[in-house]
Amino acid sequence: MTPYALTVDAGVRDLRAADHLLHTLAAELALPEGVFGCTHLVRGDRPRVVLSLALPSEPLLRTARERLTDRGHDLSPGAPDAAGRAVVYPGVTSLTGTLTVADVLARSAIDRVTVLGTSTRPAPETELLTRDHVRPQWQDGDLVLTAMPAVGGTLVPFEVPDPTPCCADH
Template identity: 75%
Template structure:
């Protein structure tokens, strides 16, 4: 991730709304190639989800800060709120659709590695990944890491489901 980053706190209450906010920013502000847009959980008296935008250069950052403030997206502050953002916008994200191999996923995106929950070894490059068109890696020690889980037929799926069932939905 680049050192040129801004945090936007729009008081967003959940991850889905924060994802939509990032996509709206990308569309409305014509964010440049190489932009990373992440969600960050903010704890404390008023739990919420802030978003960050990391850009490839300082001049772009200054321009974006002015545009975000003028558009009224929320409180804009310099830097990142933490180092473990959940990436929504990143190079190659839109290409991660359908089923592809782990090697294809890594080659076509900014994701650095894939881990499989419950296993010590990374998946083989030919392992098939069913993306469900929803791939949300997280920053871990300066690398973008996608957590996956085993699925039917020897495939993998990203750990985060696109439409999760709310806790206690059947009560």
């Protein structure tokens, strides 16, 4: 990650709203391709989801800080932790449809793909059905996509695009 980072606390309580806000901010600020926008869960007295923006330069950081402050967002320097869930990152727009693991790694900032419940990495030719929703997480300085097995030897990202809210059928 970059030293040019800031945290945005907009009082968001769920990941879907945080994802939407990150996309909105990236568009409004006309952020360049090299930006990382992540979500971070904050626990404690006031549980919420905060956002971090990692920017490629100090002038861009200053501009983003000024514009976000003008919009009334609560900002703090740096990222809240090193384990953010990436929503905006280099190559994310090219991760649609079905791709091989090798394609995912070549087209995006994702450093590796892991498969839930296994210690081995998937073969480069293994197909990943992206469902147009690929949310890797930072782990020890690497951007890692966790996937799970699917039909026919394929993989899908662990995080589903439209999760069913808890107790939706009650």
